Amino acid sequence: MKRLYLAGPDVFLPDADAVGRAKVDLCAQHGFKGLFPLDQQIDAVEEDLGRAIYRANLGLMKHSDAIIANLSPFRGPSADVGTAFELGWFAGRNLPIFAYSNDEREFAERTRFLLDLAPDAARDRQGLGIEPFGLADNLMLPGAVGAAGGVLVCHQSDGLEAMSAFKRCLDEVSAYFTRREQAKYNRRTT
């Protein structure tokens, strides 16, 4: 059974445990084992808790066959940086990357909206450039998903915890692993 690392700012939700269980259940319905970062007993004194959680999350990542990253915007125009980090880690390992966002606006449009800029602004009020490439977030994130042969599903929904894009993402993961198995079978039989 393939293991999917379930990255995302979902861990910051007030009902993170319930959201994690719901995602793991949906994975099971698709024949996958979902690994949600809260599924762990962390044993550490307070001052080391941050680093202990890092090590525990990395342990889950090392036992995963692919990532599904929730790239919905988090406290700004972009995804959560912890999630972006984890997506990068899977790219560094050449593992399959799938992602979704509950915000289907383009990155530039969302950035201009959140910063209250003109619809054609090329820079913000600090003079910092706005990426114009028609992608869902900073080009490194959709770039990595595409380079890994994965899919980034964007579907407008309310809140970080909406599951419609996640479910469509799981369908894509199923299709990906089915294709890969089929290709392996074809190589063996020809």
Add this chain to the structure above:
Amino acid sequence: MKRLYLAGPDVFLPDADAVGRAKVDLCAQHGFKGLFPLDQQIDAVEEDLGRAIYRANLGLMKHSDAIIANLSPFRGPSADVGTAFELGWFAGRNLPIFAYSNDEREFAERTRFLLDLAPDAARDRQGLGIEPFGLADNLMLPGAVGAAGGVLVCHQSDGLEAMSAFKRCLDEVSAYFTRREQAKYNRRTT
């Protein structure tokens, strides 16, 4: 000569080229070759430009021995997600990771300040948790720097482009590679 990938939102500055040249010069003064993501001629039609830049950046990353990531906050309490992605990629490859921030506040303190929350708020107005671990950003970023044996230098300065923390970071990179060479020499001679 060791090659350092110079990650950061510096590429969005109006004078990104000049900032990149200044960083590359500082690297050279420390005996390193700095690779700044704008050092590239990108040849692509407009609609593919985002993905072409992804591939070009990844090409530089694959030819780097270590990363220095500018984790100064970018349009919110956290670092730029492209930079977080790249840091994750180096972690996935087990390569040395160095980072700096021109904001020396703790992540929780900065988040509460930017979101105008009480100094002891555990959650924001959407109910999303605020990481309390006394680190500089989402725990995955300082966690990865520490796990890779690197250093995260935080030094309060004005703007993304201030170089004091970057310079201190370069000193740390020099010390790291000197120690590594020394350890290699000691293994050969004992």
